[in-house]
Amino acid sequence: MSTLTALARAQAVASGRAQPIATVRHLHVHDHPMVLVPLAMAGEANAPLAALAGTDPAKPELLVVTQPRDRNERFAFADRLAQLLVAYVDGFADATEDIPIDRGKDVRTRYADAPQLWVPNPGGIDFLRLFGRSTRFRTVDGEHPVPAGVPMLGRWLTFFATSAEVPGSALLLNAVQALGLHWATGQSGAEDAQLGVLLAWIESGAEAAREVENGPVAGPDTDPDFDNRVLAPLIERNAPELPEVLRELMLPTWDRMWRTMTLLRRLPVGERVATRWDSDKDVYTAFAQHVAEGGAPQPRRDGAVAAAARLQRLESAASRYAVQRAFDDPLVLAEYRLAGAAFAGTVTLAAPDRIDDSGKRPVLRPRIMVRTAEVVRVEPGTSLTSPSRPGQKARVVSVAPAGVAGESDVLLELSGGMGRKLVAEPGSVPAVGERLMLTTLSEEFRRSGALPDPAETPWTHGGPPVLAEPPL
Structure with missing residues (x-):
């Protein structure tokens, strides 16, 4: 837990109301999302019991497995869910954009929008991941055939669950984490995992x-007391009222899901959220085209090289997401200021036309002086970036005490983001009097490390076995 989040939790306890820990919304909230509230039978591995699904808050569709141990009923449930989900995701495969x-010399085409799936909590994502794994390899003919939509459901559920692992992706979101990203309550993290309690803290306060x-409960697991008192007797006697009982159990969560999205939509959206959604559209386009072309299902497990490449992508996405959140939100950036990775100051001197002719050819290298009252914990030679000019680098030349006690003068040399001439473009160099935020964070692209071909890895990592020389 960060320092500011801990402070916000303390303030929430004192005031009895949840406290904001973000000034902007850090995720994309779709205008036409699909909400899925899954419910699983306790004590059974990924045995679906029911689900509320749909895109209309007023018209949820209830799917029920009256006998969760009955294979045919479970796959009938999966088939109906497939009809809903596949129809939803296919609806975005019509309109395209170039x-x-x-650098503008060519164009590529992708779908103009992408689907977004919402579940109540991280447990809902785990349920979809397991359900996708158990259905995507099923066959529609042979000894144990399943309905035609079941394998396709498994592939799409796996796609969404995999995307949820990527920091910043908004293809599959859960309401608990989405709210926790923007508000802090006066209770523990374990208590925040209950959607109803968390939402009540934010909407009305501790008493509510x-x-x-x-x-x-918000699922996917049912409450043991409910299982023993209500659910088990209904299942044992195959009671016709079971669907209605489950509907009444799940409707409060369904309502809270839509209230969560309404709450998030009230926040101003972060500047870089649209860029991350564009990446999601690229991912959706690639997978939808792969499916349309008859591509194979996702493998049961990644090979060594594929796993390493995926880990690199996740690490890069996590680093990029952290930087983007800080650049979008002063309250998030404040955490880095406390840690000494950022400081704010005012430009007191500026030489926008300075030329460095010490190399083979002259280059534009303006210098500015920034005065700050914050503690500066960066050494000369450190490269800094300003969120207001992310394409420009500021190298620290020196840090010296200012004439006022407790203040420092930081001399910076600028490069990049000023055009390609020896004269800086207007506004590209901070002017005297401008308030500037500087940080060691950077959105600069980082090239991934080179990975070997799978055939060149040792046998312990999927490559060919090493054959010993035969004895003479």
Whole structure:
């Protein structure tokens, strides 16, 4: 837990109301999302019991497995869910848009929008991952055939669950983490995992949260007491009222899901959220085209090289997401200021036309002096970036005490983001009097390390076995 989040939790306890820990919304909230509230039978590995699904808050569709141990009923449930989900995701495969590449010399085409799936909590994502793994390799003919939509459901569920692992992706979101990214409550993280309580803290405060502590669970696991008192007798006697009982159990969560999205939409969206959604559209386009072309299902597990490449991508995405959140949100950036990785100051001197002719050819290298009252923990030679000019680098030349006690003068040399001439473009060099934020964070692209061909890895990592020389 960060320092500012801990402070916000303390303030929430004192005031009885959740406290904001972000000034902007850090995720894309779709205008036409699909909400899925899954419910699984306790004590059974990934045995679906029911689900509420749909894109209309007023018209949720209830899917029920009246006998969760019955294979045919479970796959009938999967088939109906497939009809809903596949129809939803296919609805985005019509309109396309052209994206310029290679500095405008060429274009590529992608779908103009992408689907977005919402579940109540991280447990819902785990349920979809397991359900996708158990259905995507099923066959529609042979000894144990399943309905035609089941394998396709598994592939799409796996796609969404995999995308949820990528920091900053918004293809599959869960309401608990989405709210926790923007508000802090006065309770523990374990208590925040209950959607009803968390939402009550944000909407109405601690007193309202106490009133819903013992309310219906948000799934995917059911409450043991409910299982013993209500669910088990209904299943044993195949009661016709079971679907209605499950609907009443899940409707509060369904309503809270849509209230969560309404709450998030009220926040101003972060500047870089659209860029991350563009990446999601690229991912959706690639997978939808792979499916349309008859591509194979996702493998059961990655090979060594594929796993290493995926880990690199996740690490790069996590680093990029952290920087983007800080650049979008002063409250997030404040954490880095506390840690000494950022400081704010005012430009007191500026030489926008300075030329460095010490090399083979002269280059534009303006210098500015920034005065700050914050502690500066960067050494000369450190490269800094300003969120207001992310394409420009500021190399620290020197740090010296200012004439006022507790203040410092930081001399910076600028490069990049000023055009290609020896005269800086207007506004590209900070002017005297401008308030500037500087940080060691950077959005600069980082090239991934080279990985070997799978055939060149040792046998312990999927490559060919090493054969010993036969004895003479």
